Amino acid sequence: MAAATEEEEEDESGEETSDSELPRLEIVGTGGTIANPSDRDGYFSPEELVEERPELAEIASISVTGVSEVASQDITSEILFETHDAIMESATSDDSPDGFVVTTGSNGNAEVAYFLNLALDTDIPVVLTAAQRAIGTPGTDSDKNLYDAARVAVSDNAEGRGVLQVANDEIHHSRDVFKSVASRPDGWDSPNFGRIGIVDGDEVLFYSSRERLSTTDTEFCGTDLSAEEYPLSDIYTVTSVLEANGELVDAAVDAGAKGIVAGVYPTGSASEPEGFYSQGEALTKAAEAGIPVVFANHGWEGRISGDDTYIGGDTLQLHKARLLLAFGVMESTDPEYLQEVFNTY
Numbered sequence: 001m002a003a004a005t006e007e008e009e010e011d012e013s014g015e016e017t018s019d020s021e022l023p024r025l026e027i028v029g030t031g032g033t034i035a036n037p038s039d040r041d042g043y044f045s046p047e048e049l050v051e052e053r054p055e056l057a058e059i060a061s062i063s064v065t066g067v068s069e070v071a072s073q074d075i076t077s078e079i080l081f082e083t084h085d086a087i088m089e090s091a092t093s094d095d096s097p098d099g100f101v102v103t104t105g106s107n108g109n110a111e112v113a114y115f116l117n118l119a120l121d122t123d124i125p126v127v128l129t130a131a132q133r134a135i136g137t138p139g140t141d142s143d144k145n146l147y148d149a150a151r152v153a154v155s156d157n158a159e160g161r162g163v164l165q166v167a168n169d170e171i172h173h174s175r176d177v178f179k180s181v182a183s184r185p186d187g188w189d190s191p192n193f194g195r196i197g198i199v200d201g202d203e204v205l206f207y208s209s210r211e212r213l214s215t216t217d218t219e220f221c222g223t224d225l226s227a228e229e230y231p232l233s234d235i236y237t238v239t240s241v242l243e244a245n246g247e248l249v250d251a252a253v254d255a256g257a258k259g260i261v262a263g264v265y266p267t268g269s270a271s272e273p274e275g276f277y278s279q280g281e282a283l284t285k286a287a288e289a290g291i292p293v294v295f296a297n298h299g300w301e302g303r304i305s306g307d308d309t310y311i312g313g314d315t316l317q318l319h320k321a322r323l324l325l326a327f328g329v330m331e332s333t334d335p336e337y338l339q340e341v342f343n344t345y
Contacts, residue, residue: 023154024097025060026090027146028083030112031069032105034131034142043069044135049103052135053143060154063097065090072105072112072130077227080115091122099125099153103146106130106179106187109165113174114320117163117214118327118345121221125158128165128174132187141168141185148199155204161196162214171197173210175345178317191301192315212345220327231258232326237318238279239263239298244271246282253286258333259325260286263298263318268305270295284309292333294342296321306339314342 029035029046036043044052046064056062065086068079087100104112113128120126129149131142149166152158163174168185176190190196197206215221236252238244240262252260262283264270272280287293287309295304296313306312313321321342328341 022059022061023099024063024095025056025150025154026063026065026087026097026100027150028065028067028086028100028102029069030067030072030075030079030083030102030104032072032103032109032130033134034103034105034129034146035069036134038134038136045069046103049146053146055147056150059147059151060098063090070105072108075104075108075112077230077232080112080232081225081227081230083112084116084119087116087120087126088122091120091124096124099150099155099158100127101146101149101153102126102128104128104130106132106182110174110177110179110188111319111323113163113165113177115323117174118218118220118324119225120163120215123160123216125153125155125161126163126215127153127158128163129167131167132183132185139185144169151199152197152204157204157206161206161209164196166199169199170195171199171204171206173214175210175212175214175320176315191317192303218345219331225330229330230326231329232323234258235261235322235326235329237261237263237322238283239318240265240269240271240279242271243273244279246277246279246285249279249282249286253289253291257286257291258329259292259294261294261296261313261318261322261325262310264295264304266297266299266302266304268295268297268312287335290333292325292329292335292338294321294325294338306335306342311335311338311342316342 031043067082109130127149129145133140135142145167165172165177172190180189196208236257270280272278294311294313296318304312328338
């Protein structure tokens with residue numbers, strides 16, 4: 001349940017301004033470096049995170065919800081759905097906030113953001129943020145990223161844009177954002193299409209939007225989904241490299257794979273040399289056996305189209321394609337349907 005504090009601030013004229021006159025912001029915490037103090041083990045709770053940043057009270061009336069305290073590479077489907085449910089419970093309440101900020105670790109930040117972009121049934125702004133450097137370390141980006149994310153979340157221009165990600169003064173769309181490097185504050189990029197806006201001083205500025213459907217426009221939002229039904233752990237991944245054999249693909253099939261995402265070469269090709277049982281041969285066998293196989297680009301940019309055997313992952317990278325395929329196969333394993341899903345989201 002969200003916890004809130006009532007405080008009074010002075011505006012620039014010296015007059016007191018109550019929290020009720022500020023936008024309402026809910027911060028949903030899941031752990032990660034952004035909540036990781038350098039002088040102790042573990043993570044700050046969301047309440048502690050807000051207490052450490054009194055400047056947040058200048059821009060919004062803050063409430064907090066704690067979902068988990070884990071590194072983001074350890075986030076499970078259960079945590080994904082708990083985060084989703086916490087947002088939806090608040091968004092559909094009589095006292096819904098004007099925006100949400102979800103704090104996560106940096107490694108899984110982009111995946112959490114895209115999951116929420118597909119599943120949330122609200123147009124209230126939802127902004128993911130993370131940090132590369134722990135609280136208290138020289139050059140920490142924790143304070144700045146959280147503050148900027150809060151400002152974007154309560155911006156009048158953020159509503160209806162889908163789930164966003166904010167870090168290093170940049171605003172990215174959850175579909176495209178990708179963590180590209182560790183430790184540096186400029187750790188996120190959006191291959192193919194770039195950032196959609198910036199935070200510049202006191203201004204939140206948007207320069208573009210995304211045509212692919214998000215949140216309330218997706219077929220997955222508003223459905224009665226649960227972590228137990230969402231088959232993320234049954235969607236297997238392989239990567240095409242020189243002389244890749246088919247054994248990992250076969251192992252995935254034998255384990256009961258409900259789908260396979262192959263990170264293939266930018267030309268849309270899997271590894272399939274002659275003379276031994278190759279990855280490409282195994283992927284074809286799996287697809288012909290009725291297991292959905294998605295080809296996603298293991299390069300930095302570019303689009304992968306589908307064919308009669310494989311589903312094209314479009315411009316989604318492997319980890320995002322896996323999340324989308326998990327949603328798709330809950331509805332159908334028909335390749336034509338799944339290709340339309342990848343052409344839409």
